[in-house]
Each structure stands twice: as C-alpha cells, then as structure tokens.
Amino acid sequence: MFNKILIANRGEIAVRVIKACKELGIPTVAIFSTVDRNSLHVQMADEAVLVGPPAPLESYLNIDSIISIAKKLKADAIHPGYGFLAENPAFTERCEKEGIVFIGSDSKSLALVGDKIQSRETMQRAGIPIIPGMKGSSKDINEFKKEAKQIGYPVILKASGGGGGKGMRKVRSEDELESSISAGMREARSAFGDDSVYLEKYIEHPRHIEFQVLADKFGNAVHLFERECSIQRRHQKIVEETPSVALDDSLRKKMGETAVKAIMAANYSNAGTVEFLLDEDKNFYFLEVNARIQVEHPITELVVGVDLVKAQIRLAAGEKMFLKQDQLKQRGHAIECRIYAEDPENNFLPCSGKILFMKEPTGPGIRHDCGIYTGFEVSVYYDPILSKLVVWAEDRPTAARRMLTALSDLTVLGIKTTTGFLKDVVSHSDFLEGKTTTDFIPRNFTDWKEKEDNKKYLNQALIAAAIMSQNKFVSKGQAVEQESYSPWQALGKWEIGMRN
Amino acid sequence: MEHEFKIQDKTYKLKIESKGNSYKIELDGKRYDIDAELISSNSISFLMDGQALTAHLAERDGKFLVNINGESFCIEKPEEKKRKNFAGEHTHVGEKNFVSTPMPGKIVKISVKVGDEVRKNQTLVIVEAMKMENEIKSPIPAKVKKINFKEGDLVDTGQPIVELEPKE
Numbered sequence: 001m002f003n004k005i006l007i008a009n010r011g012e013i014a015v016r017v018i019k020a021c022k023e024l025g026i027p028t029v030a031i032f033s034t035v036d037r038n039s040l041h042v043q044m045a046d047e048a049v050l051v052g053p054p055a056p057l058e059s060y061l062n063i064d065s066i067i068s069i070a071k072k073l074k075a076d077a078i079h080p081g082y083g084f085l086a087e088n089p090a091f092t093e094r095c096e097k098e099g100i101v102f103i104g105s106d107s108k109s110l111a112l113v114g115d116k117i118q119s120r121e122t123m124q125r126a127g128i129p130i131i132p133g134m135k136g137s138s139k140d141i142n143e144f145k146k147e148a149k150q151i152g153y154p155v156i157l158k159a160s161g162g163g164g165g166k167g168m169r170k171v172r173s174e175d176e177l178e179s180s181i182s183a184g185m186r187e188a189r190s191a192f193g194d195d196s197v198y199l200e201k202y203i204e205h206p207r208h209i210e211f212q213v214l215a216d217k218f219g220n221a222v223h224l225f226e227r228e229c230s231i232q233r234r235h236q237k238i239v240e241e242t243p244s245v246a247l248d249d250s251l252r253k254k255m256g257e258t259a260v261k262a263i264m265a266a267n268y269s270n271a272g273t274v275e276f277l278l279d280e281d282k283n284f285y286f287l288e289v290n291a292r293i294q295v296e297h298p299i300t301e302l303v304v305g306v307d308l309v310k311a312q313i314r315l316a317a318g319e320k321m322f323l324k325q326d327q328l329k330q331r332g333h334a335i336e337c338r339i340y341a342e343d344p345e346n347n348f349l350p351c352s353g354k355i356l357f358m359k360e361p362t363g364p365g366i367r368h369d370c371g372i373y374t375g376f377e378v379s380v381y382y383d384p385i386l387s388k389l390v391v392w393a394e395d396r397p398t399a400a401r402r403m404l405t406a407l408s409d410l411t412v413l414g415i416k417t418t419t420g421f422l423k424d425v426v427s428h429s430d431f432l433e434g435k436t437t438t439d440f441i442p443r444n445f446t447d448w449k450e451k452e453d454n455k456k457y458l459n460q461a462l463i464a465a466a467i468m469s470q471n472k473f474v475s476k477g478q479a480v481e482q483e484s485y486s487p488w489q490a491l492g493k494w495e496i497g498m499r500n
Numbered sequence: 501m502e503h504e505f506k507i508q509d510k511t512y513k514l515k516i517e518s519k520g521n522s523y524k525i526e527l528d529g530k531r532y533d534i535d536a537e538l539i540s541s542n543s544i545s546f547l548m549d550g551q552a553l554t555a556h557l558a559e560r561d562g563k564f565l566v567n568i569n570g571e572s573f574c575i576e577k578p579e580e581k582k583r584k585n586f587a588g589e590h591t592h593v594g595e596k597n598f599v600s601t602p603m604p605g606k607i608v609k610i611s612v613k614v615g616d617e618v619r620k621n622q623t624l625v626i627v628e629a630m631k632m633e634n635e636i637k638s639p640i641p642a643k644v645k646k647i648n649f650k651e652g653d654l655v656d657t658g659q660p661i662v663e664l665e666p667k668e
Contacts, residue, residue, distance in 0.1 A: 380655075381654065
C-alpha cells in the first residue's frame, strides 16, 4: 500500500479522497492555491502545501509544481479527483516517469479514451454499438454536408477533444450546418485548444445511462450497475439516480457486459465510467469512457455498498480485483443533487462570496459531500460546485421525498445556490413518474423563476427580519456585545425541570 | 419602530414594538403577537399563532438573507441601502463612485486611462464572463481617478474596477 497520497484537487472531491485515505490509514498531502488557504481540504489533510496563484494553470494544473511537491514530501501516489489533471495523459505519463503512482488508468489508455474519434473506432472494432456518425474530423464543409445527408438530420456537432457540452450544437438542416461548424470550431479551440469537430446522428429524447466499472491491472473487471444522469442543464448533469427506471434486468445485464467489454477494449484499469445514450426504443449507444472518479459516484456507493475511492486506491496499488460480478447487487434507490453556487434568477451565472451561515441536512439515508463551511469564501476561479446532496431510501418515491426534505434542510446564506431550483426539479410530476430524458430541463424549466411572493413563509421572513433589526437596535442602545451572544441568555424565562 | 422592507419590487411596511422576548408586530394591517428568542447570532426561534418556527438570517450590504423551512428570501432595507444604480443594468456605482461588474469574470479590455474625461454611458471596461462580453459603462460624466486592475485580471462582483470623480 502507499506511504502517502497527494491529492491534486480541491473542494468537495479533495475532502472525499482525504476521508478515504484516513480510513485506509494513509497520510495525505493537500495542495492549495493562494485563495484556497482556508479551504476544507487544507484543514483536513495531514500536510498542506501552497501550490501557486489562483489561476488553475499556475496551481491545480501546474504539473511541475505538483510533481515537485510530491517528491519533496515523499508522496508515492497522486489522486487527481475529477476535473483538473484527472484525464490528462501528459500528467499521467509524467507520474509514470517520476515513479509516482497515478491513481487512475495508465497514460496510454487515457490518451485513447480521451480522444472521442479514436475511442469510437476502438469501440466499433470491439463490436460495441456506437451512434451513426462521421469516422473522423474534417476541415472540408462539403464532407460535413455529405456525411450529414447520409446520417440524416437532425445531427449533432461535437468537439473531438471535448466534454461538458462545449462545442456541441444541434443542427436541424443543411442551411444551419456551415455556421454551426464555424461556431463549434471556435468554441472547441478556446475550450480545448483543438478545433476538430465531427458529426453524429442526433437522438431524440434520449436518456443518459452510464455504467460504473472497476478494473485491476491484470485484465479483470466488474461493473457496479448503472447511473441515470438524464437531468442536465447546458449538457451538465445536475441530478443523478440509480437504478434507472428505464432498465429491466436483461437490458441492465446486457449494458453492463457491454460496459465491461468497452473498458477491456481500451486496456483501461482502475475506476472508469462508460456512458451510453438510450433511445426511446431501448437501443443503447456508446458515448464515451470517463476516465476518473465521477462527481456522481456516491449514488453507486450507497446502492451497491462499495467505497469507490478506496477501491481506486487499492487497485492502483496493484491489488487484484476483490469483487465478484455475481456477488454485486443493487439495494434500494439513491439520488444525488449537485449544489452549485449559481444564481437561478440571473441565468444560472456562477456567483462568489462569503458564506455567512450554513446548516447541513442530516438524518437517515442522507449524505452530504461538502467542500464549504460557514465563513468560507467561494472564489471566482474554479468550478462553482459547492457540495453534493445524496440520499438513499428503500425505493424511488421515498428517495425523491427524502431528497426534497434534505434540500429544504440545507441552508446556505450569503451566496446564491441552486437549491430552490432543485427542489422544483425533484418534485416535478415528470421526475416523479420517471419521465427523465435529457430534454427534461428545457422541456419543463425554461424561464424558471423562484417566485418570492408565492412563498409560504413570506410574512414570517419579514417578521424575522424586523425582529433582528429591532434586536440590533436595542442591543446598540444598551451597548450589548452581540458577538458574544450566549444561548443561555435566551433561556431566561425557563427554569430547569419546569415548564411554563 | 417602523421598518420598510423590499422583496424584489414589492414594499412591505412593518411596525414593531418589543418588550423582552415579546413582540407586537403590524404587517399589512394585521397584528401579530410573537414570542421570539435568538438561539444563535444567525437563528431566531419564534412562536407565531401558536406555531414555533426557526428562521436563519444573515445580513450583508443592507440586505437580510432569510431562510425558513428551506424557503429563501432576500429582504432589502431601502432606508439603509445607500448604493444606487444610476445607469444601465450593467453598471453598479456606489457612493464611492466606481464601476464594477455584475458577474465575476476576466477583464478583456480597459478603454480608458487615469485622468481621462469620460461621457455618461462611455464604455470603460469590457469584462468577459461565461464567454459573454459585458461592456461596463460610465454612469455619469466623470474624470477617471484610479484603475485598480489590468487587462487579463479576474474580477469579482462588486469590486471597484475603475474609480471615478464626478464632474459637476
């Protein structure tokens, strides 16, 4: 096992990885940029080292600095979390050269699955169903026109080196094609430094179904069933659940076996996710392999009962596969909501600021993977994800109700969050009926607005504000120190053992 | 004591009298007798119509941020709100006379230098956020007093980018 693990990430996922290391008894090193000095992951790790200025390229993406910190502190493994350097073959290769274990797959398989066109070809050769589309990228508009005609409109334009919806565009007809291609190429270049784009058949009302796979370094792999991540905004997942209502046992088995085959075809090891689109006739198509621990991994952990981060560490350390496919079972239902620092009233633009007060939900079946606390300053430099609220219950309707309660119990003051929006999502009739396709948000929540005056507790909120103002006024008048307030003072009219 | 609060564009007037933990409140012509206790510097527990409720509150920039049972409210206190929006929605000018960005982003262009005289609505700075360019304009005729950032810098909401000296 490793002597010390460096976590090349920040926020809730860094916290998650540190917790797994603690349980395995492995000391941890956190890295932080200058704005993250007071972050939770810094507080929790055994050692924490400044890696650089706030800009990601100079800190969490700075390969030289990260490697030199790992060597100086004698960390023999690096966990990349998700995002940042998690799927960067150059970083993985560097780790391999420096004799540091990268907790993930090797650089060769990362390079393969990171390239959408190459991985499509590999999967097609392995007999895995892929979405009809172009064999490769092109710079020739006529080739795009020819291909699009052959595939049949509508088609979707995608960036070869991309993810997260950047560069993606739906094209309905030939006269939209040329402008979409130039816009898509511009976006792809600015997001990934590579302007190659390609075309695929656009599938109407699909579901996004992905399978979690674990593989050791000796060619053994198991899948840990599916996650449905159809609820997306701007191609970003916001609500995920498992199991999916769209799968029955035989389809689940078939897709799971296909996912394992895809991982083997890419010679991939460690934790990986195989993404599929499922169309209305229950045909499934390979989308891509996500070569990392994913944001939504906790729902699988709750339903399958396997700690995926610990599994990643054990597999990276060279352990043989310790799970048997026929012993893995799904139990109950889990849902995750991603809590973002975004303003739902201002087109979901990311926001920053100090968290003045926070109260986390607790209770049976509630898990909150969180990277923030009261007093924490959310900065503008990084992904606006604050935390992930995850619930488990014996069945889907109970899980949905539990999520609604948990969202109501999550209080964050001082920064706008997506909590109110998510409450409307998980209580929407389409969600409750399992009508979850990737167009769920545009179909039901275009122009969504939280209505202040339709709220049940409006009067109470106004009254609370008035009481707080009054209290401050009175305190000022009597020169009372409000800061050092003791709850015992408030208990004035109570006496122990007596009710009045 | 009287309070005037604003939520979005609606104004609410409250009258409040207190004695110890007892409050008499008038809101929209209705009277409420309330027993309230501060359970922490951010939480009030109150009894209203026989119902106990807990409100979590925080205060910033003349606003109360309130959460009760998962419902959030942003309550403005107009009497304390000194910052005013003189110009278009893309500009914020405070009593210190500066412009800032309505959303965090990167400064892609600064079109003025210290000492420049600027017209009302003249573009001072362009900030790129989420791949959109936002022109930050001068809300008033003024002289550029100070520039706190350079092109390529990241700015947060409300940070003074260009400080102005109003021209009478």
